[in-house]
Amino acid sequence: xELNPHTADGEIHSPEQAYAEMEKARxxxxxxxxxxxxxxxxxxxLQINTEQKLLFTxxxxxxxxxxxxxxxxxxxxxxxxxxxxxxxxxxxxxLKKHLQILSALQPTNWSNEGLRERLKEALPRLEMAExxxxxxxxxxxxxxxxxxxxxxxxxxxRQGLDWAAIKEQLxxxxxxxxxxxxxxxxxxxxxxIATAP
Numbered sequence: 001x002e003l004n005p006h007t008a009d010g011e012i013h014s015p016e017q018a019y020a021e022m023e024k025a026r027x028x029x030x031x032x033x034x035x036x037x038x039x040x041x042x043x044x045x046l047q048i049n050t051e052q053k054l055l056f057t058x059x060x061x062x063x064x065x066x067x068x069x070x071x072x073x074x075x076x077x078x079x080x081x082x083x084x085x086x087x088x089x090x091x092x093x094x095l096k097k098h099l100q101i102l103s104a105l106q107p108t109n110w111s112n113e114g115l116r117e118r119l120k121e122a123l124p125r126l127e128m129a130e131x132x133x134x135x136x137x138x139x140x141x142x143x144x145x146x147x148x149x150x151x152x153x154x155x156x157x158r159q160g161l162d163w164a165a166i167k168e169q170l171x172x173x174x175x176x177x178x179x180x181x182x183x184x185x186x187x188x189x190x191x192x193i194a195t196a197p
Contacts, residue, residue, distance in 0.1 A: 080144065080145065081145050084143050084144070084146060087143070088143075088146060088148065091136045094132055094136070095132070095133065095136070098125075098128070098129035098132060098133070101125050101129065102125065102126065102129055105122050105125070107122070136149065137149050137152045140152075
C-alpha cells in the first residue's frame with residue numbers, strides 16, 4: 001500500500017516540512033506554557049499583594065483606632081488638668097486676698113476706743129475667710145491631678161504610732177495567713193491519721 005503524501009488541500013509535505021511544522025508547534029506550546037506559567041505567577045503575586053494589602057489595611061485601621069482613642073483620652077485629660085489648674089489658681093487667688101485682708105487688720109494695734117465697731121467690721125471678714133478656706137478644702141476630693149487639697153493645713157497627722165493602721169495591717173496579715181495555717185493543720189492531721197498504727 002502506498003502512502004499518499006498529499007494533504008487535504010492538495011499540497012505535498014516533506015518530512016523536513018513536517019518536522020519544521022512540529023518544531024513550530026512545539027515552540028508555540030512552549031510559548032503558551034511559558035505565558036501560562038507567567039500568568040499563574042502574576043496571579044499568585046497579585047493574590048499575595050492583595051492579602052498583604054488587606055493585612056496592612058486591617059493593621060492600619062486597628063492602630064489608627066487605638067491612636068485616635070488615645071488622642072481623645074489625652075485631650076480629655078489635658079482639658080481636665082487645665083480645668084483643675086484654673087480652679088487651683090482661683091482658690092490660691094481667693095486665699096491670697098483673704099490673707100491680705102486679714103493681715104491688714106492687725107488687732108494688736110487697736111485701741112479701746114471704737115473697738116466694738118472695728119470688731120463688727122472685722123468679724124464678717126474673718127468668717128468669710130474661714131468659710132472660703134473650708135469650702136475650698138471640702139471640695140478637694142474632686143481633683144485628680146493634685147493632692148494639695150487632701151492635706152488641709154492645721155489638720156496634720158499626729159506624731160507617734162498610728163494604731164489604726166497597725167490594726168489594719170495585722171488583720172490583712174491574718175486574713176492572708178489563716179487559710180494557709182488551716183490547710184497545714186488539716187494536712188498534718190491527715191498525715192497523723194494515715195501513719196497511725
